[in-house]
Amino acid sequence: MEKHELIEIFKKNFPFWESMPEHDRETFIRSSQHVNFRKGANIHDGASCTGVILVKSGSLRLYILSEDGKEITLYRIFPGEMCILSASCVLESITFDVFVDSEENSECIVVGGCAYEDLARRMPEAKIFALESALGRFSDVMWVMQQILFMSMDKRLAIFLLDEAAKNGSDTIKLTHEQIAKYMGSAREVVSRMLKYFTTEGIISSSRSEGIKILDKRRLRSLV
Numbered sequence: 588m589e590k591h592e593l594i595e596i597f598k599k600n601f602p603f604w605e606s607m608p609e610h611d612r613e614t615f616i617r618s619s620q621h622v623n624f625r626k627g628a629n630i631h632d633g634a635s636c637t638g639v640i641l642v643k644s645g646s647l648r649l650y651i652l653s654e655d656g657k658e659i660t661l662y663r664i665f666p667g668e669m670c671i672l673s674a675s676c677v678l679e680s681i682t683f684d685v686f687v688d689s690e691e692n693s694e695c696i697v698v699g700g701c702a703y704e705d706l707a708r709r710m711p712e713a714k715i716f717a718l719e720s721a722l723g724r725f726s727d728v729m730w731v732m733q734q735i736l737f738m739s740m741d742k743r744l745a746i747f748l749l750d751e752a753a754k755n756g757s758d759t760i761k762l763t764h765e766q767i768a769k770y771m772g773s774a775r776e777v778v779s780r781m782l783k784y785f786t787t788e789g790i791i792s793s794s795r796s797e798g799i800k801i802l803d804k805r806r807l808r809s810l811v
Contacts, residue, residue, distance in 0.1 A: 661731055
């Protein structure tokens, strides 16, 4: 990627860019990589300080792992958004491990964690931006926890299917039962049983070739 393209991306995404000294801007540019991640690739393993990830195309999934290895999806990141929790060295107050996978072929810009950490030590605006970006996702995380702790499975699944339909602009959802279970922090068997129930009730149709199709959106909304 050309230098001027990176500069335009940084201007758009980092409000402190114009205030940065010239040598820090050059360090930012040198430490940044234009990376294409394949679908299913692990980008951040929870322990390392990968850096700040800006998504140009595709999507990323952030999740945590339970003690028994169950994945609980916290939220997903789409084009034009950034992942700050992958820069764990900048956010010392984040004491839990967050994992990041590419859920489809994704094109990203990765700003090196060490470069951002060094800047954040000397420039309060960079530190504040990182903390505010992480805090901005807190409501997403709390919404996930609220669903897991307090909502019935039929309600959670109905919310998930409606959200996916709205996000994709289609009533057909091309996800496997296993993928849905990962996103919802549940077991595949539980998701499959509930989808089978929705099918027998005429709310959805489901097949391996065509995915899940919402047939009765009004009925699905009534479960929420």
